[in-house]
Amino acid sequence: MSGSSNYYCNLLKLCCQAGNHAQAKKIHSHIVKTLTSPETFLLNNLITAYGKLGNLRYARHVFDHMPHPSLFSWNSILSVYSKSGHFSEMKDIFNRMPSRDGVSWCSFIAGHASCGLLAEAVKVYCLMLRDGPVNLTRITFSTMLVLTSNQGSTNLGRQFHGHIVKFGFESYVFVGSPLIDMYSKAGLLLDAKRVFELMPERNVVMHNALITGLLRCGLIEDSEFLFGNMVEKDSISWTTMITGLTRNGAGRKALNKLREMRSEGIRMDQYTFGSALTACGGILALQEGKQVHAYIIRTDFMDNIFVSSALVDMYCKCGSIKAAEAVFRRMSRKNVVSWTALLVGYGQNGYSEEAVRVFCDMQRSGVEPDEYTLGSLISSCANLASLEEGAQFHGQSLVSGLISFTTVSNALVTLYGKCGSIEDSRRLFDEMNIQDEVSWSALVSGYARFGKANETIALFERMLAHGLKPDGVTFIGVLSACSRAGLVEKGHQYFESMTKVHGITPTLDHYTCIIDLLSRAGRLEEAKSFINKMPMHPDAIGWATLLSSCRFRRNIEIGKWAAKSLQEIDPQNPASYILLSSIYAAKGKWDEVARLRTGMRDLGIRKEPGCSWIKYKSRVHIFSADDQSSPFSDQIYAELEKLYYRMIEEGYEPDVSSVLHDVDDSQKMKMLSYHSERLAIAFGLIFIPSGLPIRVVKNLRVCGDCHNATKYISKITKREILVRDAVRYHLFKDGTCSCGDFW
Structure with missing residues (x-):
């Protein structure tokens, strides 16, 4: 390879690392202008670079204009289409290849595997065997094992294990690790351990795979024993232990592992910090979380969006909303994960209205919600008993297609149930x-x-x-x-x-x-x-x-x-x-x-004052007992007085037993007549259109007399009245209540 080709290849590699698509095109232009006949190797590198940068059209253009494409050239363009999931183009390319080697077959299999097409990948594997076992590579087996593992097809995985032994690939670590992972994911730890023990050489990757399997099955002591006996541990080993312990509810042990890792001088990455912060949030260890935060600042990981989002989540779980807000505000970049972390945090800490506000800010910033965002938002509306806003987000879930996710549908089922x-x-x-x-x-x-x-x-x-x-x-x-x-x-x-x-x-x-x-x-x-x-x-x-x-x-x-x-x-x-x-x-x-x-x-003990509220035209109207602060008080009290006489005619008898004052019955009846829920119901009768139910929320339990009175009101007015008190819902209709008078 000439010096100029080597120079251009290095530049293209740097463009890929930086994700700089425009610069790659400039280099391509310079190659065309300065080199009359670019070497095939350089053109292969151009194909690979455009593939990594996501420009399939340019990659195909380079390939189609190559005077003498080599097998490596064919494999390069095949790999580009394989990794992008473009099956039709991949099959055009594969069927036209003048010759194929193990790399060609492996790329073709990987293209199906990347989209989870197990049956199609198996068909290609069988065709490859007919073409000759010489095409088999350890990458082929690794790809198939990962696919069968992800699809939960353990029986098929066992068959591949048989082929691995038959064709002599059982001693390859690159094959052993996905085998262990496949068996452990299926809960077949004896098989996973047997593969591990029969390997002639066990590197750190295999240890990590078995430790992951043990932790996945909740075998903390076994995983700690294996981890402790490892001769060499890399950062992945430590992170695997911290993550696994956290997922098993052993947050304190996970934090101890973090301290050991730090004392060993092992470099931490974003995944280590993410797992450590999850552990802190899981056990509400705010002080330890702050210490991890301080260490993150010293190691320059604060600009990492993954770590910053985990920090927001940790502070929210620990109830430190102000700290979560501060971290969020300082983030230079915010994605859907970071917005969702703050939104969920508000909801979990009882700030449901703020959660809705954060969602609006998120949309204004141009970030599209995912199923977790929308599910959490709908849950916040459920906590507020805000049916109007919840119904709007229901509509958004239909338009966006996110309603197909179980997370969103479950939140909607809960929303309507709570409302x-x-x-x-x-x-x-x-x-x-x-x-x-x-x-x-x-x-x-x-x-x-x-x-x-x-x-x-x-x-x-x-x-x-x-x-x-x-x-x-x-x-x-x-x-x-x-x-x-x-x-x-x-x-x-x-x-x-x-x-x-x-x-x-x-x-x-x-x-x-x-x-x-x-x-x-x-x-x-x-x-x-x-x-x-x-x-x-x-x-x-x-x-x-x-x-x-x-x-x-x-x-x-x-x-x-x-x-x-x-x-x-x-x-x-x-x-x-x-x-x-x-x-x-x-x-x-x-x-x-x-x-x-x-x-x-x-x-100095005071009874919590009873209050009721009703929503009308996006505004919440709040009432307390004997409340006359509303601008509509005259209309409300006139409505109640009119209803009272009609209720008496229907047979209503006030129940004064709940009045805790030693006064005569007439005064007791007056006290009952203007409880907060009755004021809210009267407001609803005046302003809510007759075809719609009246929805009232009360902070305390409904008293016996108000419950009885509301039954009469529903019968007289022929209106559905829904009252959500501190314990349950009461749907009053035609003089009856859904609770059957048992609450």
């Missing part, structure tokens, strides 16, 4: 091409939240019949449904099946469901006995659940026990005082009510 449109939730579920465990759990939870106990249980049974494995969230939904329907024995059976059948350890939330199940059924003594046998103490929600049922059943003794227990673990929680006051008030023990009120005042 009270259970029919839309079910319709989306039925239209999904693939329904996974998350899909079923989302729908089960939606039905449970809506009070449709029988439908929830039937759906759960169908899920089990389909062979899908429920998780803890699914069981919370089905146990809640049993509680709403008073199915005590069935609820107990499901609770027992969690550990005995499904291998799920019940959490405190599941125990709270059983407390609710027994309490709602009036079996308060059984609930007390169950609590005393629990492996952990109930939290504030558990005690409040029992206390609420004691108020309904007017059981003072167990109520006092529950209230005292709640005060011990959460002294500032007003529920213990308010619910116990309700029990005393129902019994006419006004001295005890006064004593509890004095105690609350002395301790």
Whole structure:
């Protein structure tokens, strides 16, 4: 090769490394102008360079104008089309080749493999064998093993293993590593270890492959033993261990490995830092995360978009939103991963409105969302119970085609379930091409939240019949449904099946469901006995659940026990005082009510004020009890007064038992008449068009009298009224509620 050709080849290599397409074209132009007959080797390098830079048209132009293309030239253009997935051009080229060698066949196979076309790749492999086993190379076997592994075709992989032994390739490390990976991915660790042990030489790549397999199967001790006995470890070995430990929930061990790696002086790359930050986020290790951040700054990795995105994610998971925002703002480049990390972080930390704002900023910046972005955004809308915005993003998912991803469809099923449109939730579920465990759990939870106990249980049974494995969230939904329907024995059976059948350890939330199940059924003594046998103490929600049922059943003794227990673990929680006051008030023990009120005042404990809100024309209107701050107050109060007289005519009788004031009944009725949800409902009746449901959200549970009154209002006005309180949805229609008056 001449000196000028060598010079141009080096320049082309630099262009490829820099991704500089324009400069490569200039070099090509200079070659045409200065060299009358460029050497074939130089033209081959031009083909390869254009292929790497993604310009297939120029690569083909160079090839078509070569006076005497060599076999290497044919292989070069074939490789270009193979790597780009252009099958028709690849087959034109392959069929026209005057001769073929192992590289030709391997490129042709790789072209099919790169797009996951296993059956076609196998056909080409068989044709190659007919052409002569001399064409076999270790790269061919490696390519086929990777493809079978990715496709989960272990039986086919075993057949290739047989060919590897038959044709004498079993001692090649380049073949052994993908063999180990294939077996370990399939969970066949004995086969993976056998391949490893039979290799005459084991390099670091093979060790890494087996360690990855062990960690993938959760065998942490075995992986640590193998890692500890490695003579030489590269940065990939360390990163493999850190990543694997993190994925197995051993975040603390992963961080210890990071410290060891640093003390060994091993250079860290973006993947090491990414895994370390994931470990910090997983165990909420904010201080360690800050230390990793400081080390990243010292090693000049802050400009790496992968590392910066991982930092944003770590700070969000640790609840340090301000730090996440600071890292995000300083990023010189932002891609869909970094935007999504911040958006998800806002949603996870309860800042759902900010998550929607970030999405709008992302779109303005020109970055297109992917399925994870849109799924997370829709989840934020679900948390806000914002059906209007969620429906808009539903439309966007249809236009973009992202609705075909299960992540997005699951988020939409959850959205409509949380926003009270259970029919839309079910319709989306039925239209999904693939329904996974998350899909079923989302729908089960939606039905449970809506009070449709029988439908929830039937759906759960169908899920089990389909062979899908429920998780803890699914069981919370089905146990809640049993509680709403008073199915005590069935609820107990499901609770027992969690550990005995499904291998799920019940959490405190599941125990709270059983407390609710027994309490709602009036079996308060059984609930007390169950609590005393629990492996952990109930939290504030558990005690409040029992206390609420004691108020309904007017059981003072167990109520006092529950209230005292709640005060011990959460002294500032007003529920213990308010619910116990309700029990005393129902019994006419006004001295005890006064004593509890004095105690609350002395301790500075205040009841959370009840408020309700309704959305109209993109604006949220918020109401509190006896609220007259709205510019529409006169219309609202006039509407309520008109409704009150019509309700009385229909048979409505105010339930004053929930009023904790020692005043006469007329004053109690007046107090009830202007609760926040009634003001919001009246606003909806005035302004929401008659064909649309009225949707109200309340921060506390709906009181018994407001629940009864809303049933009458729905009957009188012939309107659907959907109220989402702190516990569940209530759909009022034609004088009935979806909860069956059991909430």
